[in-house]
Amino acid sequence: MQRPSADTDWMAAAIALSQRGRPASAPNPNVGCLIVSDGVVVARGWTQAGGRPHAEAIALALAGDAARGATAYVTLEPCAHASSRGPCCTDTLIAAGVARVVIAAQDPDPRTDGQGVARLREAGIEVVAGVLAAEARAAMAPWWTRQAARRPFVTLKLATSLDGCIAMADGSSRWITGDRARAHGHLERARHQAILVGRGTLAADNPGLDVRLAGLEDRSPKKLLLTSGKAPAGWTAVASPDAIDDVDSVLVEGGASAASAFLGADRVDRLLLYRAPILIGGGKPALGDIGRTDLADAHGRWCLTDSRLLGSDRLDVYERVREG
Numbered sequence: 001m002q003r004p005s006a007d008t009d010w011m012a013a014a015i016a017l018s019q020r021g022r023p024a025s026a027p028n029p030n031v032g033c034l035i036v037s038d039g040v041v042v043a044r045g046w047t048q049a050g051g052r053p054h055a056e057a058i059a060l061a062l063a064g065d066a067a068r069g070a071t072a073y074v075t076l077e078p079c080a081h082a083s084s085r086g087p088c089c090t091d092t093l094i095a096a097g098v099a100r101v102v103i104a105a106q107d108p109d110p111r112t113d114g115q116g117v118a119r120l121r122e123a124g125i126e127v128v129a130g131v132l133a134a135e136a137r138a139a140m141a142p143w144w145t146r147q148a149a150r151r152p153f154v155t156l157k158l159a160t161s162l163d164g165c166i167a168m169a170d171g172s173s174r175w176i177t178g179d180r181a182r183a184h185g186h187l188e189r190a191r192h193q194a195i196l197v198g199r200g201t202l203a204a205d206n207p208g209l210d211v212r213l214a215g216l217e218d219r220s221p222k223k224l225l226l227t228s229g230k231a232p233a234g235w236t237a238v239a240s241p242d243a244i245d246d247v248d249s250v251l252v253e254g255g256a257s258a259a260s261a262f263l264g265a266d267r268v269d270r271l272l273l274y275r276a277p278i279l280i281g282g283g284k285p286a287l288g289d290i291g292r293t294d295l296a297d298a299h300g301r302w303c304l305t306d307s308r309l310l311g312s313d314r315l316d317v318y319e320r321v322r323e324g
Helices: 004-021 055-067 089-096 115-122 133-139 141-149 179-190 199-205 256-264
Strands: 032-037 040-046 071-076 100-105 126-129 153-160 165-167 194-198 222-226 236-238 249-254 270-275 302-310 313-320
Touching (some): 004 032, 004 040, 004 100, 004 133, 040 055, 055 071, 071 133, 100 115, 100 133, 115 126, 133 141, 141 153, 153 165, 153 179, 153 256, 179 302, 179 313, 194 199, 194 256, 199 256, 222 256, 249 256
Parallel strands (some): 071 100, 100 126, 153 249, 153 270, 194 222, 194 249, 222 236
Antiparallel strands (some): 032 071, 270 313, 302 313
């Protein structure tokens, strides 16, 4: 049986695994599951495209008899409700004969919320809950935001010079950042269901907004245009930051007006700030007015969660600080 002292490490691995299902698992959460026996991973699974099969079903099917007496590490409480699309994962875990189930986050869905844990314990299975819960929720941020706030999770990408410009004075912006930063930007595209730009960016750059990374070309997101008018073929018009309701994750990629609109509406949950070691001076600023009238209101809103070099460029990742 797996020692409890190793639970955090195995759960961290399950959370990393869960990212393979993002964003394809929508509208279901991207869950990861490891089956561990005597310190060895005997099977793993993550939620598949469209939300089925669930991570637990994949892992248990692969484990077969090796699941009996093993520990299952699951990043979200196993579902406890019946569905026409497949059996509930709580029953599947019980039938597989696992000895322990370690859970990261409790499922906020009222059809499961605590019931999965209760049923596992009633079946004599040891349950440890709350292991790396915050990290698991962050890994499922799009789904979690939809559940909690009934809106999509929004990431804002800004690629700027050191002096905060996104383009030269004449509007030219190819390329401010280098190859590695742009490749990372394409990876972020692949992790979102939709990508949005403003009318000015569409007119100036006619961007394709596709994913150009080998093996991820099929992950190109839906294209949204922030406009009060119509969108061209292949695009969907969005009238305001509050008007997006058919996807769980959006990457806002350009330009200053779109970025300012989402920040002004307090609809940005995550900020990717790519900065190239160049100075432009007199170029186009990254942001316009976002409604700040008191400097004190600008403080305490953002928390730095990651910082790294991508070639000669620096990426800083900030998360919006929200109550609850």
